[in-house]
Each structure stands twice: as structure tokens, then as C-alpha cells.
Amino acid sequence: MKITFRGGVHPKEQKELSREKELRILNATGEMVFVMAQHIGRPAKPIVKRGDPVLVGQRIAEADGFVSANIISSCSGKVKAIEKRRTISGAMLECIVIDNDGQYTMAEGIGEKQDISGITKEEILAKVKDAGIVGLGGAGFPTSVKLAPKNPAGIKYVIANGADCEPYLTCNDQLMRKEPEAIVEGLEITLKLFENAEGVICIEENKPEAIAAMQKAASGHAKIRVMALKTKYPQGGERSLIQVVAGVDFPTSKLPADVGCIVDNVGTLYAIQRAVVYNEPLFSHVMTVSGDAVKETANLIVRDGTSFREIMEACGGLKEGVTLKKALCGGPMMGLTLSSLDIPIHKTTNGLLLWSEDPVEKAELQMTACLHCGRCTTVCPQGLMPQMMAEAAEKGDMERYETKLYGLECIVCGSCTYICPAKRPLTQTFKRTKAEILAAKRAAQAAKSAAKG
């Protein structure tokens, strides 16, 4: 059986740093900051005012439109301010700041077990939407939108993504070991929406305990199976998983649902189970703290709105005599660098890496001219020609970049940059070029409509 996609790289895993650390809950103490734009789509609209008292599980901001998500308070206390704060991307965005009283008083009805035997599809979708669930794999696409494709009967596979292919990150590994039944139940609830679909739980081979746990939990479920996949980055990419499970490649203009697939992270499925069965909206999630600079690596259940600094301190802070050179939100391949630790986490933040050394800084010193070695083309999971794309982008030949080389199909997984022996900043060039092309298109569109008007 096919167990992987074409291309990909084998970055040093570094999972051993934290893979045996069991999940523990971190109850933050300081102020909690909830960013309104932490999902794909329009930012949520605050529904609380300064000075309002809030409880754990209380909705504090509402989805604005179809593609958007509710925001739920993860603590009890008072709304301190609604203002712009520095966020992960570096931008100043609107946030609700809550003065955490440290009591964690639950809102009414949260955590009570529900009878879901007769639940309808509409009720499931409503619960998922109310709970503010977004894709926890990293992108943060509102799950209620993903679970409502145009043709639900055409969905053949619901893929539970437990690949966890980013180096260092082990939180989903621990979640699968600790809560396999809950994840399977979440998958079952999702399968209720798609009567023709089969549930496939995909896990990379480097997590044998998680595979065993999930297999045990899934046994007896006729429509659910576990697949052990080759350990390779980006195995956990939505497109890589669909390529393995359904055997289909599809362009970025299409959604997974267009080829009969729904991909949800195991964390998202767990959140669905909590929301539907326990009436508990999404206000906490799992996260790994790792890297060579942190004293104690950990897998945590963190509350949304906690600051990175508090998370670092909960792990014993930095090692003595170590200077922090780089802090990453997420994994080393697709994560973002943090300019400061005094920034709140999002629902989708699955890692904090603290490094005393910066591989990028080192790589910049080793940069040479492109050799045309073709390594980038071998590893590209999309089958693109990164070397030619970089050449076209440098020459400013946007026509070739877009039409001949399909440059906009890049999923910015970073495999080409990772493998490049000449240390060329390929992915970085593609991100920039894509933004430039899209901006030029928007400008052309605007000029056209202005001319018409």
C-alpha cells in the first residue's frame, strides 16, 4: 500500500526532546489577550465591553459573516480593555484584554455530558460553529465552513490528520496517546455529516505508541481505519494526505471537498468531540514547548490568550547562561518567528520553540550561487520547478512564473529552501512573488472597475 506522497524532505526530527512529556494543563495567571483575527476570514466582532465580567467558556466575540469564527474566553475575570496589541505576525490588531482572576469559574452548562444519540446534522454544525472551532493544524480555517461543502454526499474520505510532520512538535502525539477514544468519537461525529465517507486516521510511523492507541480506539468502528505513513515532511500537509489516501493531486484553485475529501487535524476532532458531547467550546488546545534554550521541554494544554512569556516561564524559563536568539511560533518549517515573547497565542498555536542558535543566520553565511542541482525540484510535493521559478522571479518574468511554471501553486511548505545546498531563499522569494502578482491583479481589477464606473 502506498504510504507517502512524491517529493518531501527529512528534516532532523528533534521530537525526542519532548515526545515522552505527558500533557499537562497550564493555567495562566496574568492578563489574557484574545486576538480578533486569529482565523482565516473576517475578524470576529467583540460582544463585550470594557469592565464586563466574563466566565470560562463565555463567548466574547462573534463571527462576522460566514467565513469567520466565534472567540471564547478561556478565563474568568473582567474585560480590561479592547485595544490594538502586537500579535504573532508582528501586526497591531484589535484584541480583547481580560484581567484574569485566576478562579476559572465556568459559565453555566459547560462540560456537561450530552446525549447525542439522536443528534441531527444541523445540530452538529451549529455546535461546531458556536464553539468557535477552527482548523488546529495551523491554518485556522473555520471548521463549520469546512464541514458544510456543497455536496456532502460526494465526500468519500474524512481524514484525521495526526501526521505531525513538523520537526520538534509532539503535542498531537501526546494527545493521540492520551485521548484516542475522544478523537475517534470526534471523527465519528464528523462522519455523521457524510454518509458515504470513510474515516482514515493518518499517523507518521515515528509515533508507534500513538498508532497503537488509535488502532485500539478505532477497532470495532467499521468505517474508521488507521494508516501508518512514512515519516517525511510535509506528510501532514492537507494535499499530501489526500494524495496518499485518495491518490488525487488537485490545484490550489480547488478545495479538498472538490475531490471528495475533508481533512481535519486530530486536535480539531478532539475539539469537535468536546463541543458536541460536553458542550465545551474551544478555549484551550495542545502545544509543544521545545528547543535547546528552554529548561524543561513540555507538551501543554494551554488556554487561548496566554502569552508566550508565561508559557516559557511555566517550562522553567531559559537554561542558565543561554541567550535566546530565536523564538518560533509553530514548527521550524512553517512557523513564524516572534519579535517578542509578550505576545498572546492563538487557537492554532501548536508550538513554541526557543533556540540559542539560528540556523538561518548560519545558512546565510554559506549561501552560494544556484548550482542548478535540481534538489528543489525533487523535493517539491507539488511537482513544481522551484529553481526555474526563482530564476523567473529574479528576472521579473511574471508571465513565465505564473503560466508556464504555475508559480502560484506553491504551498510554501519550505521543502525547497530546506534542501537547497546553495542556501538560496527560495520559499521566501515565492511568498513575495505570489503577493506581488496577486497585488498586481487586484490593482488591475480595481483599475478596470474604476474605468467602467
Next chain:
Amino acid sequence: MSMNLNLSSGPHYRDRWTTPFIMFVVALSLLPATIVGVIVNGVHALLIVLCSVVTAVLTEFLFDKLCRKPDTWKDGSAVVTGLLLALSLSGSVPLYAPILGAIFAILVVKCCFGGLGKNFINPALAARCFLLISFGHSMTIFEVDGVSMATPVADLMAGKAVDITSMFLGTAGGVIGSSILALLAGGLVLWALDIIHGQICFSVIIGFVVFIGLFGGQGFDPAYIAAHLCGGGVIMGAFFMATDYTTSPVSRLGQTVYGVLIGVLGAMFRIYGTAADSFSYAIIIANLFTPLIEKYIVPKPFAYRKRAIALQNGETPLPFYKRIPKPVFVLAGIALIAGVALSGVFAMTENTIELQKEAEKAASYQEVLPEAQEFVKTDDLRAMLEAQNGYVYGEDFGKAYINDAVIGQDASGQTVGYVVSATSGDGMEGNITLSVGIDLEGNVVKIAFTELNETPGLGMKAEEPAFKDQYVGRGVSRFKVVKGGAANPDEIDAISGATITSDAVTNAVNAALDFYETVLRGGNE
């Protein structure tokens, strides 16, 4: 607490392999071939390797310094270029050759076009061809244990048997890096490490073998094909030269097309060309095609290929053979047509050329032995000539060959003399072929040239009666060349300024006379 955190755009993680590391591994993979080359060719070969590598690195270093460029000499690519150049030279070239070649490779071919990754042809090969063209004579001397000899490919093309085992091991002579075993070992390791692309090296070999098999005239005879593969730098070209990153395409399909192009061109030059080093030219020509291949052969992303589109639409994809890209068929067709056309033209012209040569030869026979009405051969003579065919004649005549010999008869069938056609390979500009008419007493009646391409104004004076009539009617069986003041019957005045030509002509005449003495006269008594 304030921190200065480094920011970067993802990915923030890099593979350990760097450009110098790859160059280091490539250089290492060439080491076995270098060692075998030094063992076979002696210390001089080691000096050639050292001169080449050191000059290459030094040239890039000086270029960086003089042009105030970043220190690119550290990336190790110059070492690889120097090593490849040295391995593609004969083990007995004078040391100025690798030095000049390395300077040409690095300075002209690489640095002047923008350095690493920018050159449009393989620097080592370009330098090799530069040396071959500029210093042709000393580049093509191949010596083993001090004895000069023809390369195995030259023998192979002359239709002689070659020792494949010694070619495979690298003891047969040729260039320093001629040990196929050592080259294959290094090349396959590079392939296993994914440093060189199988699409290139194997399609080169497949293209070459198929073309040789189809048009080489001996079919797919394993020994014949193995001999072709083991000689003339095919393996070195396929694994180390054609796979040069900068001058080969990046896409797999492009690499396959490029590889087949090299294989077919190399085989075509080998069969129909005259130069034994044709494989270098095949690679250089394919290098020049690389930008074109890169421009037009761009594979589509997985999601846009026919199979994926069918799957996206819920259809059954076409079987594999219907999805083979069109260029593959087109190129295969072009190669086949070119091969057929070439072999056809060659077959037709070969005949005409042969007839033409025959006619010239017959005319020259008549010219040097006017008394004869008819020229005949006995069966014994035919057998003797057959045995001589292609071998250097005797030991005292330099590189002389006996091509043909006939008995001249008058109208009544009475023998009136003999004509011997002899070639000397020691001319200034290549072969000198002449017909010598010999009467029954062993006197030279006349000589006539059928092949003479010497220096105009100097060597070409051999055509003038003042020179060539010196041989006539002297009654001696061996001539020697003196510089002015020939007094004795066996002395020939050298053409002034063309001693080499004079010697070559005299050698050919002497060989003809010797053949007359030992075979013709003896055989008729």
C-alpha cells in the same frame, strides 16, 4: 527584560548539505580513477593532476581578488573542474597543458560568464577541447611505459580487436582517468547519494548503446558495445561531465532528452566521425542545447498532469503509454531519422569515395609504371597484403603502412615491374601516401603522391620533380635524407625547411622498396 530576537521568513531550518560539501564528495568520487591513473601512468600523471587542480583554484582565487568578488574559490567547484580536466588528459602531456587548460576553464569559461552556476558549457570539457585544438600534436600522444601507442578507440575504429578487460581496468592507455572500473565506482556512489541524476547518466548510456547497436554495423554484439562503452570517455562523460549541474537541465524530462541527445550524438560522431575524442564535443553541443530544453520542456505540476485531471473529474485515467509526453516521441523520431539518413548518406558516399580513390590509385599506378598495360595480383600477394592491412610496416620506417602492391604486365602478360602504395603517418600534417613504380632491377621508376597535405611552400615542395625525381634510377634499396650536398646514390637532399616531410616520404619509399625486396621479388622467383 528586552531581547533581540532574530526574525526570518520560514522555513527556519536547513539541510546540512552545502555547496562545498557536494563538491567535496564529487572530488572524492574521482579519487579512485585518479589513483589508478597515477599508478598506470606514473608520477608525471600525478604532477598533471596537481598542476591542474592548483592552477584552477589559484585562478579563481586571483580572479576573486582582482575583480573584488566575494570569495567563491572556497566553494570547491574549482577543485572539481581541475580534477576533471586532468583526468581527461593523456598521462604524458607536457605540464603546460593542464596549467593552460585550467586557466582557460576557470577564467574564460567560468569566471568571465559569471562564475559558479553561470557558465554555459562544461569548463573542464571546454578546456580539454581548447587544448586539443591548440596543441593537437602533443595532446594526442598516448604512452604506456614510454611506448607510444594508439588509443583503444582508434584501434576499435580501425576494426582491430581490443582488450576490453584492460580497458575496463584502465591499463590500456588513453587518458589518466580511463579506468572504467574506478569511474563507475565513483559515479554509482554519486548516483546513490542522489548527487548526480540517473536520468542523465543512464539515458546517455542507453542512447549511446542503442545508436551504436542500430548503426554501428555489428548489431548488439555485447563485446563490441562494451568496447565502445569502455573507451573514449563515455563513462567519464556520462557520469561526471554530462551531469555537471550548471550545464544540464533541471527537469527530469529535460534531463532525459539531454542525456539521449548526448548518447546519440556521441555514438554518431564515433561511427561516422574521425576524432576519437568526439564524446567531448557531443557533451558540449548538448550543453548548448540546455537553455533551449529548459525554456520549452517544463513539466507541469502534479495537479495539472493528465492523470490527476482525470482523477479530479472522477474519470479513469489513460494508461501510461498514452500519457508519455510528446517530445519523447518527437525526439526519438528525429534521432532515428537522423541515424538512418546519416548511415544512408555514409553508405552511398563511402562507395563513391572508394571508387574515386580507386580511380586515382589506378591512374597513379599507370603514371609510375608507364610500360605496364595491366596490373594484377597473385593470390599469395593478396594474402600478404591482407596480413599487412592496418599494421605498421617493419621497424625502420617510422609509422609506415603498405596499402597495396600490384604486378605490372605488358600486353603479352610479361612482368615489367611492380607498383607499391605506401603511407607514412609521420608527415607534418598527417598521412602521406604515395605510389612507387619499381622496375625488375629494383630501381625506382617514378613516385607519385596520392595523399599529400603538407605545409604549402615547404612540405608541399615534395611534389616538385626537383625533390621526387631524386629517387629515380638510383639502384639502391634504402635511401637516407641529408641536409644539402647529397653525393652518394642513396642520399636524398631534404627539402629546405621541411625535414619532417622529407623523412616521411623517404620512409614510405624505403618501406615500399623493402616490401618489394622481401615479398614481391622473393615471391616471384
